[in-house]
Amino acid sequence: MSNSRKALLLCALMRVGHPTDALGAALASEPEVKTQTQGERAGDAHAGTGSQVVGSSVALAGLDPVTQVKLDNLTVAIQEIQRKLDSPKPKSWFEEDVPIVVSVIGLCGSIAALILNARQNARTLEMTNRYNERTLREKSREEQRESIRAKLDEFYGPFTQLRGVSQKLYELLNARHKAPDDARYRPVGGFFATVPALLGDWVPDAIDKQLLEEIAKVGDESDKLIAAKIGLVDDRELQAMLWKAATHYRLFRLAKDGHLKGGGKEFTAFGFPFEIDERMRIKVDDLNT
Numbered sequence: 001m002s003n004s005r006k007a008l009l010l011c012a013l014m015r016v017g018h019p020t021d022a023l024g025a026a027l028a029s030e031p032e033v034k035t036q037t038q039g040e041r042a043g044d045a046h047a048g049t050g051s052q053v054v055g056s057s058v059a060l061a062g063l064d065p066v067t068q069v070k071l072d073n074l075t076v077a078i079q080e081i082q083r084k085l086d087s088p089k090p091k092s093w094f095e096e097d098v099p100i101v102v103s104v105i106g107l108c109g110s111i112a113a114l115i116l117n118a119r120q121n122a123r124t125l126e127m128t129n130r131y132n133e134r135t136l137r138e139k140s141r142e143e144q145r146e147s148i149r150a151k152l153d154e155f156y157g158p159f160t161q162l163r164g165v166s167q168k169l170y171e172l173l174n175a176r177h178k179a180p181d182d183a184r185y186r187p188v189g190g191f192f193a194t195v196p197a198l199l200g201d202w203v204p205d206a207i208d209k210q211l212l213e214e215i216a217k218v219g220d221e222s223d224k225l226i227a228a229k230i231g232l233v234d235d236r237e238l239q240a241m242l243w244k245a246a247t248h249y250r251l252f253r254l255a256k257d258g259h260l261k262g263g264g265k266e267f268t269a270f271g272f273p274f275e276i277d278e279r280m281r282i283k284v285d286d287l288n289t
Contacts, residue, residue, distance in 0.1 A: 148287050155229035156284050159222060163277065166218040170194075173211045193271060195248070198255035199263040212256050219249030235283060241276040248272045 174192045177185070185197040194212070198204075204212060226246045233239050247270050254260050260267065 151232045152284070152287055155225065155232045156280065156287065159225055160280055160284060162218050162222045162225065163280065166215055166222070167277070169211055169215045169218065173208065173215070176208065176211075191274075193268070195251055195255050195260075195271065196265075196268055199260055199267060216249075216253045216256050219252050222246070223249040235279075238276070238279050238283060241273045241279060244270065244273045245276055 173194065177192045177197075182192065182197075182202075185193045185200070185202060187193055194215075198212075223246045226242050230239065230242065233242065251260065251267060251270050255263075255267075
């Protein structure tokens with residue numbers, strides 16, 4: 001038995017009330033106590049040596065049974081204390097809980113990062129949607145402006161120009177035929193009805209012929225413009241006026257060239273629709289505003 005264990009046993013025996021000299025002498029003279037198995041205890045008995053190990057108990061010579069039982073109990077208690085001393089120390093609450101706390105903090109940080117990221121994504125998406133809506137509105141306005149420019153540049157502007165030239169040429173022709181002899185070709189409106197005059201017995205002079213040729217050229221260009229760009233006109237009433245004007249241009253060319261000589265009143269319904277001038281002016285003003 002080691003010195004430390006001897007000291008523990010002596011202290012324990014003193015506490016149980018048996019500090020005998022014989023026990024002290026036995027402990028002092030005992031060279032060493034061995035722990036033996038059941039088989040070794042059966043075949044290895046030392047008579048007269050003063051000590052014996054039985055199982056996990058320590059047997060000393062000269063002790064009464066009661067003291068021996070207490071000694072055995074103390075030996076078991078000492079072995080239990082030694083086992084606890086030799087066993088790994090349990091971790092403190094700090095060592096056990098810190099990893100959990102760190103994990104929880106990390107998880108909370110991850111959740112917070114996800115929430116912030118989601119909010120940032122929502123803000124970004126909202127800003128993107130606003131930008132897209134603004135872009136679409138601007139694009140729509142730009143497309144509308146381009147459509148208006150196309151209507152003005154490709155049809156309304158050119159037609160208004162041609163119509164102005166034709167009108168001035170006609171004013172010259174109309175001014176030349178206000179004599180009483182031309183009254184039959186001047187209907188209630190007071191304008192000289194060129195197509196009915198050409199279908200009748202009116203004989204134009206050289207100046208009239210030149211004016212008629214220029215008016216016919218302008219009419220031909222106007223007719224081609226209407227045929228090519230009528231799709232830019234979204235006003236149904238104006239479309240009907242343009243159809244009638246295009247028909248008048250063609251009949252004017254045929255009558256001037258003498259191809260309709262002798263025609264009747266059926267052609268009078270295709271005189272030029274002068275109301276188209278006011279309608280065109282209103283449409284152009286609307287597009288420019």
